[in-house]
Amino acid sequence: MKVILDVSVLGLGYYYEKSRTGVFRVVEQLAGGLADSNELDLTFSANQQLPAAIRYIRETLNDEETPFAHRNDQIMLGNVKNIIMKNFPHNSFPQKAFRKIISKIQPADFQLAKSLINGSNIFHSPYFPIPRPLSVYPGIKKIVTVHDLIPVKHPHFFSFQTDHVIKKVVESISPDDFAFCVSESTKADLCELSDITEDRIFVNHLAASPDIFYQEKQPSRIRKALQKYHIPEENPYFLSICTLEPRKNVDSVIRSFVNLVEQEKIKDLNLVLVGTKGWDFDKIFEEIDGAKSVKNRIIVTGYADDEDLASIYSGAMAFVYVSICEGFGLPPLEAMQCGVPVIASNTTSLPEVVGDAGILVTPTDQDAISHAMYQIYHNAQYRISLSQKSLERARLFTWQKFIDKTVETYQIIS
Incomplete structure (x- = not known):
């Protein structure tokens, strides 16, 4: 089974370390766990922050093998940028200045390679909206993870920008798509606020990373x-x-x-x-x-x-x-x-x-x-x-359970 997983969140977190909480931890575990699965032929994508996502996958997750489903010219541009960035200390002023210059010439959205889309069974976006260009590929099943709908239900708690992003996630889900929700509570909200039916929504509880969160006894x-x-x-x-x-x-x-x-x-x-x-x-x-x-x-x-x-x-x-x-x-x-x-x-x-x-x-x-x-x-x-x-x-919540449920759901919908 061929799966494309969007890891844009990892690109966003590569240079902004204080954002490495919540959703970032989820996508990091998902990328590593699915890459280790023997049941999947996995490809990554990053419609946003492609160069940084490549660098995070290759350097931090030590994954040199899983390919990215983008056009060769865009991957080459990302690799060149990463080679240059390695010459500067992480998040130093020269590095930030170079990133700003590059942002003026690189595309805002990185396009997927059509040949890889055609050969894939599933596209999974674990945070961002499902990319619109995928709507012309009826053969690929699309699933998005909805972490919460609080900005839509309680907009007074959020700035307009955050509200706008979450609304776009909901708007990107068509009745033919599928969704993961991280709780029964969020599933109920999604049923209320979208056109997707309950049978196309799968609840998959998260976990806490054991290498970060453990009982310190010293x-x-x-x-x-x-x-x-x-x-x-x-x-x-x-x-x-x-x-x-x-x-x-x-x-x-x-x-x-x-x-x-x-x-x-x-x-x-x-x-x-x-x-x-x-x-x-x-x-x-x-x-x-x-x-x-x-x-x-x-x-x-x-x-x-x-x-x-x-x-x-x-x-x-x-x-x-x-x-x-x-x-x-x-x-x-x-x-x-x-x-x-x-x-x-x-x-x-x-x-x-x-x-x-x-x-x-x-x-x-x-x-x-x-x-x-x-x-x-x-x-x-x-x-x-x-x-x-x-x-x-x-102990009831583990990342292995989370990964197993993800793969099981892929098999159900493919």
């Missing part, structure tokens, strides 16, 4: 990571890892934390917020500034490197993720895989991920969030029980 490594991000070692902390934006409901986490420590007069507890600033993040920092009595106990680290995440998770007393809406919810799964008790929202996809292994709360109920924090802070045996449940729950 105190020295945890201590080193905490020092790196200026997290006080002497005090326990509740942790939240997410993009700092309204949808993630971080301001409610802050208020719940403040209520807890003030009402219970807790002197030794901190709140650690890890993540980059997202759209409309000002409200979160206003909330921190307003928490005058405990402001110095709310630590905002910014982006954290992959190599430090297991230690930051493992060092936490609990992980708090009370997002208003999610398509899947990787951070709670990452936390569970590190053996950390989880407090999460009881909405959208999060109950599918957390199950009965954590404490589920209404995200707008700050008293419930504070009470969940109180239970974990005051009851060591309860923490141990939740930690064990987290590890057991996380």
